Amino acid sequence: MKCSNSLVGILNFVTFLLSIPILGGGIWLAHKATTDCEKYLEKPVIALGVFLLVVSLAGFIGACCRVNWLLWVYLVVMFILILILFCFTIFAFVVTNKGAGEAVSQRGYKEYKLGDYSNWLQKRVDSSKNWNRIRSCLVDGKVCQKLSQETNTVANDFFAKHLSPIESGCCKPPENCQFTYVSPTNWNTNGNRTTTNPDCNAWNNAPNTLCYDCTSCKAGFLQNLKRDWKRVAVINIVFLVFLIIVYSIGCCAFRNNRWDSNNGWKPYR
Template identity: 65%
Template sequence: MVRLSNNLVGVLNIVTFVLSIPILGAGIWLSTRASTDCEKFLERPVIALGVFLMVVSLAGLIGACCGVSWLLWVYLLVMFLLIVLLFCFTIFAFVVTNKGAGEIASNRGYKEYRLGDYSNWLQKRVNGNSNWDKIRSCIRDSKVCDSLRERNQTFDEFIKDNLSPIQSGCCKPPTACNFTYASETEWTKPVGFTNSSIVDCNTWQSDPSILCYNCDSCKAGVLANIKNDWKKVAIVNIIFLIFLIIVYSIGCCAFRNNRRDNHHGYKGYP
């Protein structure tokens, strides 16, 4: 008689297998349609996730419903490793995002961000040229600065606006530069401006393809987004971790059932 735990594992893995199909399809679609570095950067992780879910769910499904103990053992091993990795990642996410916060600029409705305020690990992730090239491509593709420019605000309206971290760090120069406002993404450097002690002031250009995309403030804005997202992901991970532990426990029961059935069959019991 098929045990309840085997049925539960089977149902859960059918659901996982069905979910893996659109994920894998999305990755394949990206690989055939990708025209930007941002899209190409996303395609491989999506495909890998889809294949991983499909293979693991098949192993769990066949192992639980067909009584294949070694497949169920592999499934449980992968589940155990996933639980350990997810637990470690959740702790790591809380640790590396513990530092760093935006500072409210004088008489401004938005915050400004400094790269040095964030953990060294996060800084290294965005300071590498290859990584930053991909991130910068994603920011440009998202047209976040274009949408800011379309607001057509006066200076007083602009400084009261609640800009996102990326808009604040990438689409305008730091307030300390004291550039003259022309539009949301156009700021004029003072006559005779040469070099400033603030590196981002020298990096800024009103060219829409350049702006402050190479500024440390832009990298800090990205890290501010990452910090907020990772904290949300960490909370979701805790919920998912509890779910995985429950599924793992049910899987262990199904594995014991398989071994008992195989043992009885070997002994000649009905």
């Protein structure tokens, strides 16, 4: 069997093996998921597992068994996947080119404003349906639990902490609310509720409320998302190069299949 056919067969066999735990993980989530966040993941994970399973089988059978139409379908799907990944990578860099934390005087953490981020991202988190899901994930993920357990932390030590964007935006009130520090997730309002910043009115010391309904929390989430998307975009570039190489090898295998079909294929000895 020609080298290109063997390489495509091996690569797709490995992909087939990888698809099994992914599909199994999705099925496990479908039956065992207890939180809204976990339930939200089950369908994409199952879809990814099925997709990898079907495509890898098509590539493996098409290359190793010389089934031209299956290999053609495999190459078409690979080409579409390359285009999608390329477009997503460009899109990820474009929508994450805005937004950054603002340093606060005598504070170890930064604060984040929703208006600093791209309009597309703002619209996504401003949607009540989307934010309710995200909020549920943040609460279920107990992102503020670590801070809430630090009940003996004095104010100066807390103000010097390097908080993550979500911790800064969701677990404490904004600085301009001028609330009095009691503990990391417990603040005395002193009657300083103000209408100039709606986040001050949204703050509540209840563990499942805090500042999860604040625009600063949405901004902190977008800052995390921005960082993660940029990492994914860099990984996508590497993955795109790999896919293009595999696609080129697949094209060689398809050409071999056609040549063998036209000249009468016989097993190699």
